Amino acid sequence: MIQRVTHVTVYVKNDDEALAFFTGKLGFKKKMDSAMGPGGPRWITVTPVGQPDFELTLLNPATWFKGEEAAIASEQIGRQAMIILDSDDIDTDHRTLKDAGVTIDLGVRELPWGRDLIFRDLYGNRYNLVQSKQG
Template identity: 80%
Template sequence: MIRRVTHISVYVKNEDEALAFFTGKLGFKKKMDNQMGPGGPRWITVTPAGQPDFEVNLFNPASWSKGEDAAVIAAQTAQIGHQAMIILDSDDIDADYRALKAAGVTIELGVRDLPWGRDLIFQDLYGNRYNLVQSKQG
């Protein structure tokens, strides 16, 4: 039986830029940054401070596939900035909004009140969308 989700991958163009964005602007912690064998691609993961058992893999398709996989690389690269929205949890959406704005993160839709709580939508440096949600208590 499936028990939990441990990782998701986000397609990125540049691992170092993505790592700087997630750690510097979103406050995630770097969990892994390892070379997958001599001359191999990097396995980079970051984790939200409050959820260390869940990791976001910063996946650069071009570094994982070789020339013979050109069609695969092209298809994956085309998804950068067009992935399904990732939903994140907040315990203080107003403070998070101010921190994201101060860090220069693109806010697509500011804080709004909804029947089930409050949310906002922001983008990473490649245009991937994230929904930050603060649910109502109870």
């Protein structure tokens, strides 16, 4: 039986740019950055500080795939499914993201279940940052 999700892949155009964005602007921690053989692609993962058992895999399709497979995966950059992230202080996170130059599509809004905002990574993929009501 499936027990849990451990990794979600985000397609990126540039390994170093993506790693710098997720660690520098979003505050994720680098968990892994390893070459998969000489001249091969890199296995790069980052994790939210509060959830070290979950990793985002930053995968560059141009280095991992060939031909049509690379083209199909590359077309998904900036169009991937929205990833939902948890916040314990959405106002501070909003200011931090804004100050870091992160594109905010939808600022903090009040909802029946809590508050959220929507932002984009450097390639246009969307993320929903949510803070649930206490209790």
